[in-house]
Amino acid sequence: MIKTENLQKVFRTDEVETWALNNVNIEVKEGEFVAIMGPSGCGKSTLLNILGLLDNPTGGKYFLNGTEVGGYTESQRTSLRKGVIGFVFQSFNLIDELNVFENIELPLLYLGVPSAERKRKVEAAMERMGITHRAKHFPQQLSGGQQQRVAIARAVVTDCKLLLADEPTGNLDSVNGVEVMELLSELNRQGTTIIIVTHSQRDATYAHRIIRLLDGQIVSENINRPLEKSTSSKNEAV
Secondary structure, three states, rough: EEEEEEEEEEOOOOOOOOEEEEEEOOOEEOOOEEEOOOOOOOHHHHHHHOOOOOOOOOOOEEEEEEEEEEOOOHHHHHHHOOOOOOEEEEOOOOOOOHHHHHHHHHHHHHHOOOOOHHHHHHHHHHHOOOHHOOOOHHHHHHHHHHHHHHHHHHHHOOOOOOOEEEOOOOOHHHHHHHHHHHHHHHHHHOOOOEEEOOHHHHHOOOOOOOEEEEEOEEEEEEEOOOOOOOOHHHHHHO
């Protein structure tokens, strides 16, 4: 599904050249759950932004579903992203003036989905996330965990095949963090390919594979065993 070859991202000013990504080679197969870890400033979010077509690499190649997309223009990236890639952010990024139903509905409006189908899809997404009873509530009326459930519902309402999550539990307490990771795991079991950026070792244990970055380079890859519900790692604080 995803493959990068010698991926590079360089940020330049008149005086400074910073290599955020330095010849990164990764491959993520369809249906995988991958966690990207590393200290702040190591290039995790930069990599996620390129994989999510929010930014272009400076060099190297990026293949999405077999097509090289690293050189796409902004309009081409936007067009390809729609309905294919979903995003979940640490800060939720909900629109305060819209209620839960309307926030989740937004991507479908952009895609031009008819009203009756939008209603069906939004209701199905709310049911999956256990927030149907919050449909008319506004973001400020929700807890952090509930807001992240809305954000995940919005990300998957288009039936996207790839979900990218940047520190999805970073603003949540331990209990809500575990609930969000359980939701992401269930989406993965249902076929969604998931890539998360995280500082949390607990969150990373939900992934099939952990990729560790340091100074813009991959320093290790580890295969995880499936996490059993009874393991103590789920009860650790974020």
